[in-house]
Amino acid sequence: MRERTVSEAVIHRLPKYYRHLQELQERGVERISSGELSAEMGFNASQIRQDFNCFGGFGQQGYGYRVNSLLHELSQILGLTHVYNIVIVGAGNIGKALARYAAFPQEGYEVKGIFDIREEVIGREINGITVQNVADLPEFLQQNQIDIGVICTPKDNAQKTADVLTQGGVRALWNFAPIDVEAEKACIENVHLSDSLYVLSYRLTNS
Amino acid sequence: MRERTVSEAVIHRLPKYYRHLQELQERGVERISSGELSAEMGFNASQIRQDFNCFGGFGQQGYGYRVNSLLHELSQILGLTHVYNIVIVGAGNIGKALARYAAFPQEGYEVKGIFDIREEVIGREINGITVQNVADLPEFLQQNQIDIGVICTPKDNAQKTADVLTQGGVRALWNFAPIDVEAEKACIENVHLSDSLYVLSYRLTNS
Numbered sequence: 111m112r113e114r115t116v117s118e119a120v121i122h123r124l125p126k127y128y129r130h131l132q133e134l135q136e137r138g139v140e141r142i143s144s145g146e147l148s149a150e151m152g153f154n155a156s157q158i159r160q161d162f163n164c165f166g167g168f169g170q171q172g173y174g175y176r177v178n179s180l181l182h183e184l185s186q187i188l189g190l191t192h193v194y195n196i197v198i199v200g201a202g203n204i205g206k207a208l209a210r211y212a213a214f215p216q217e218g219y220e221v222k223g224i225f226d227i228r229e230e231v232i233g234r235e236i237n238g239i240t241v242q243n244v245a246d247l248p249e250f251l252q253q254n255q256i257d258i259g260v261i262c263t264p265k266d267n268a269q270k271t272a273d274v275l276t277q278g279g280v281r282a283l284w285n286f287a288p289i290d291v292e293a294e295k296a297c298i299e300n301v302h303l304s305d306s307l308y309v310l311s312y313r314l315t316n317s
Numbered sequence: 318m319r320e321r322t323v324s325e326a327v328i329h330r331l332p333k334y335y336r337h338l339q340e341l342q343e344r345g346v347e348r349i350s351s352g353e354l355s356a357e358m359g360f361n362a363s364q365i366r367q368d369f370n371c372f373g374g375f376g377q378q379g380y381g382y383r384v385n386s387l388l389h390e391l392s393q394i395l396g397l398t399h400v401y402n403i404v405i406v407g408a409g410n411i412g413k414a415l416a417r418y419a420a421f422p423q424e425g426y427e428v429k430g431i432f433d434i435r436e437e438v439i440g441r442e443i444n445g446i447t448v449q450n451v452a453d454l455p456e457f458l459q460q461n462q463i464d465i466g467v468i469c470t471p472k473d474n475a476q477k478t479a480d481v482l483t484q485g486g487v488r489a490l491w492n493f494a495p496i497d498v499e500a501e502k503a504c505i506e507n508v509h510l511s512d513s514l515y516v517l518s519y520r521l522t523n524s
Contacts, residue, residue, distance in 0.1 A: 121519055125512035133496070188515050189522025203414035210410045213495070213511065258517055281524075282517040288420070289340070297520035299513035304420065305332035306506035308395050310465055310489040312328055313504035315396025317488075 116164050123161055124188055126151065131181045143174035193218045194257040197250070197280075199271045201226040201234070201241050204286050205262030209236045219258070223250055227267070244271075251278025261285040272296075327368050331395055333358065334368070338388045350381035400425045402462060404487075406478045407469030408433040408441070408448050411493050415467060416443045426465070430457055434474070451478075458485025468492040479503075 130151055134142060144162075148155035162169060162180075165187055169175045185191055196214070198205050201224050208214075209224055224236055225244040232243050242250065250256075251274075259275035261268050261283060268287030275283060276293045283298045285291050290300045337358055341349060351369075355362035369376060369387075372394055376382045392398055403426050405412050415421075416431055431443055432451040439450050449457065457463075458481075466482035468475050468490060475494030482490060483500045490505045492498050497507045 116523075121516060122512075124519060125509070125515035128515065129495075129509065129512075187519065187522075189518040190515070192518070192522065194518065194521070203417045207410035207414040217511065219514070257521060258514075282521050284514060284517055288336075297517060297524065299517055301510070301513055302332070302336065303508070304424065305329075305336075306508055307426070307465075307491060308332035308335065308397070309328055310491055310504060310506055311396040311399070311401065312331060312394065314401070314464060314489050315394075315399065316323075317504065 120161050120164055123153070124184065127158075127161070128181070128184045128188060128190075131177055131184065134177045135181055139177055141174045141176050144169065146174070190218055193220055195220055195222045195255060196258045196260060197221070197223040197225065197247070197256050197275075198260045198262060199225045199244060199247065199275070200262035200264075200267075200287075201231050201236060202262060202264075205260070206236055208260060208262065208286075209239065222254055222256060223247075225250075227263075244274075247274055248278055251275070251280065256280050258282045258284055261287050261291065263287055265289045272298075323371050327371055330360070330368055331391065334365075335388070335391045335395060335397075338384055338391065341384045342388055346384055348381045348383050351376065353381070397425055400427055401464040402427055402429045403465045403467060404428075404430040404432065404454070404457070404463050404482075405467045405469060406432045406451060406454065406482070407471075407474075407494075408438050408443060409469060409471075412467070412469030413443055415469065415493075416446065429461055429463060430454075432457075434470075451481075454481055455485055458482070458487065463487050465489045465491055468494050468498065470494055472496045479505075 144155040144158045147158050159169070165183065196219050198209055198221060201209070205224070209221055214221060221239060224239050224241045225247050226232055226241050227244045231241050234241050259280040261271050263271050265288050268285060268289050269291050272283055272291040272293050276296045281296050283291060283293060283296050285298060285300045288302065291298060351362040351365045354365050366376070372390065405416055405428060408416070408431050412431070416428055421428060428446060431446050431448045432454050433439055433448050434451045439448050441448050466487040468478050470478050472495050475492060475496050476498050479490055479498040479500050483503045488503050490498060490500060490503050492505060492507045495509065498505060
């Protein structure tokens with residue numbers, strides 16, 4: 111039942127809490143109040159308490175939150191205690207950068223395959239993994255249980271790639287192509303790097 | 318006065334409107350109602366009307382919005398009619414990917430310099446630009462008017478890089494290091510790629 115009561119806004123704040131608590135842990139902080147978290151993160155304290163209440167509320171009045179246990183709970187809620195298998199489709203600039211992303215293994219993500227459509231790229235090695243022909247992706251998906259498909263293709267191939275991935279049983283799509291993809295049976299995060307760049311342009315122009 | 322009345326939430330929706338209207342324009346759509354935009358974008362129609370009202374409201378009741386003129390207004394509001402000079406600090410995977418990002422020139426961003434601290438990287442060419450020693454960044458900033466500093470360093474060098482950039486007069490920071498940077502005199506967008514990956518983990522675990 112839990113997931114039904116958690117709003118999108120809360121879900122998108124969870125990674126921010128997680129990151130911030132990791133930093134606190136690194137700094138050796140053992141406990142923190144919602145007021146202190148609020149001052150550091152810029153969310154208001156009652157929102158923080160409400161957010162944590164969605165998940166059973168781990169704090170104690172007058173004591174605050176234990177950083178370690180909160181981090182432990184959050185990593186379970188976020189599913190970071192599993193290992194997820196990933197394929198990357200599109201070995202261009204961003205695909206290559208992600209394939210080499212050092213934080214993947216330590217955070218429980220394992221790149222199982224990299225695919226591309228271009229003959230000159232197929233067969234090359236990236237971070238120890240040989241780039242395969244995207245035509246072989248459906249068969250690969252039959253033989254390997256893949257959790258997350260990373261779409262790094264050009265715009266025009268993005269939706270088709272999403273279709274192939276979901277038809278092959280992939281339940282989560284992380285899309286870096288500059289167009290939103292859709293899928294009925296998968297959860298999707300469309301990443302638009304330029305959005306934050308546009309926000310900077312806005313501020314430069316309007317300040 | 319305009320910028321004072323526009324909330325952060327509106328500012329962060331502007332790039333999404335802009336992208337969506339670009340797609341409509343490519344599809345040859347000439348006008349659209351807030352109701353249709355709402356159905357396509359998943360924001361509610363009255364929010365869309367309110368957002369556009371912040372900027373003077375370009376629609377006409379019973380007619381809707383002209384895609385071309387709305388796009389034109391939005392590109393002016395977002396400051397996309399200017400050319401912005403960029404430097405990239407950190408020529409690792411993500412720095413290189415951004416240096417080669419084909420959309421930059423066509424969207425009005427010009428990469429003026431790439432800097433790194435590592436001897437084996439300094440002097441290499443990325444997309445026609447020679448990587449310079451980061452020790453030379455302060456002087457480079459004195460001699461070139463740079464609008465946006467892109468931080469692609471490891472975590473431990475991110476804040477120091479932010480300081481050097483802002484001391485050199487850079488007014489906007491686009492930070493890809495996995496730690497939030499701070500600056501008094503600059504606007505900052507901290508990009509956390511893994512946040513959206515954590516959201517996918519969450520959904521995979523809780524669905």
